[in-house]
Amino acid sequence: MNTFIQAENLSYAVNGRKLIDAVSIGFDPGEFVAIIGPNGAGKSTLLRLLSGELRPSAGRVAWSGEPAEKLSPARLALRRAVMAQGAALAFSYPVHEVARQGLAVVGRRLPKIQADKIVTRALAVSGVQHLSYRNFLTLSGGEQQRARFARALCQLKAAQEHGRFCQALLLDEPTSSLDLEHQLALLGAARAIVGSGVTVIAIVHDLNIAARFADRLVVLAGGRVVADGPAAQVIDEALVREIFRATMRVDRESATGLPIVLPQTNINRCDVHAQAFLARF
Numbered sequence: 001m002n003t004f005i006q007a008e009n010l011s012y013a014v015n016g017r018k019l020i021d022a023v024s025i026g027f028d029p030g031e032f033v034a035i036i037g038p039n040g041a042g043k044s045t046l047l048r049l050l051s052g053e054l055r056p057s058a059g060r061v062a063w064s065g066e067p068a069e070k071l072s073p074a075r076l077a078l079r080r081a082v083m084a085q086g087a088a089l090a091f092s093y094p095v096h097e098v099a100r101q102g103l104a105v106v107g108r109r110l111p112k113i114q115a116d117k118i119v120t121r122a123l124a125v126s127g128v129q130h131l132s133y134r135n136f137l138t139l140s141g142g143e144q145q146r147a148r149f150a151r152a153l154c155q156l157k158a159a160q161e162h163g164r165f166c167q168a169l170l171l172d173e174p175t176s177s178l179d180l181e182h183q184l185a186l187l188g189a190a191r192a193i194v195g196s197g198v199t200v201i202a203i204v205h206d207l208n209i210a211a212r213f214a215d216r217l218v219v220l221a222g223g224r225v226v227a228d229g230p231a232a233q234v235i236d237e238a239l240v241r242e243i244f245r246a247t248m249r250v251d252r253e254s255a256t257g258l259p260i261v262l263p264q265t266n267i268n269r270c271d272v273h274a275q276a277f278l279a280r281f
């Protein structure tokens, strides 16, 4: 299988500090990859480099063999939809208009009836159809997140009307504001999209969720990839302790070997943290 998105020796520096440091990584068509790692590891920066939003300081990103910097914004929009982390909207649009923005570049020539159908479906899949005429700015955090997912779905779907080519959906913490029902619904929808051949790359903080939805976990720390593989191989107590600086118990599902990451029943360590905090406060 040919690699769809390939990053080679990718670095990104600000004021001499490397936020991404010589990362080489590939993504195949139709795989679900979760990027995990502690705060400040460089996950969002890596996603923005992959999406073409940021230009690397060194190295390259190629989409189906074509360097990202050579792809026009319109051609990139056909290949990938991005749901950024908490992207703010300046205007008070109704929710269906927010979703319709996904059609702005790739769906301009769609007949209205087809465009309406795409928007309606995306709103339904994202669980915000009942909020279609609400002002986006009045929605709760989780509702806004689902509306932004609908916008990304609209772009993905409209782009498919242009022909058959590889596509990716890039999600930066798509479930950070969602309750359990909607976390499972959104990631289930992303999983179904993978089934249609789209590559999904999602930044996820919940290791249990990442392990269950992704085919592969990429662990980022200090701007470098420190592990890459199936969850059953990547996640263990040592990784959680060394990379996430948390003492957790990692059990295994007997049938699948998938990790179950749990807080230690002994909470003395929490007491130590609390005492250290109070001593400084």
Ligand SMILES: Nc1ncnc2c1ncn2[C@@H]1O[C@H](COP(=O)(O)OP(=O)(O)OP(=O)(O)O)[C@@H](O)[C@H]1O
Pocket: 014, 019, 037, 038, 039, 040, 041, 042, 043, 044, 045, 046
């Ligand atoms: N434009 C910038 N200028 C200076 N530092 C930056 C800039 N953008 C990001 N950083 C720093 O780079 C590091 C990586 O940021 P990034 O947002 O990629 O982390 P992350 O892994 O997504 O973190 P989180 O889990 O907290 O969202 C952080 O320490 C951040 O403060």
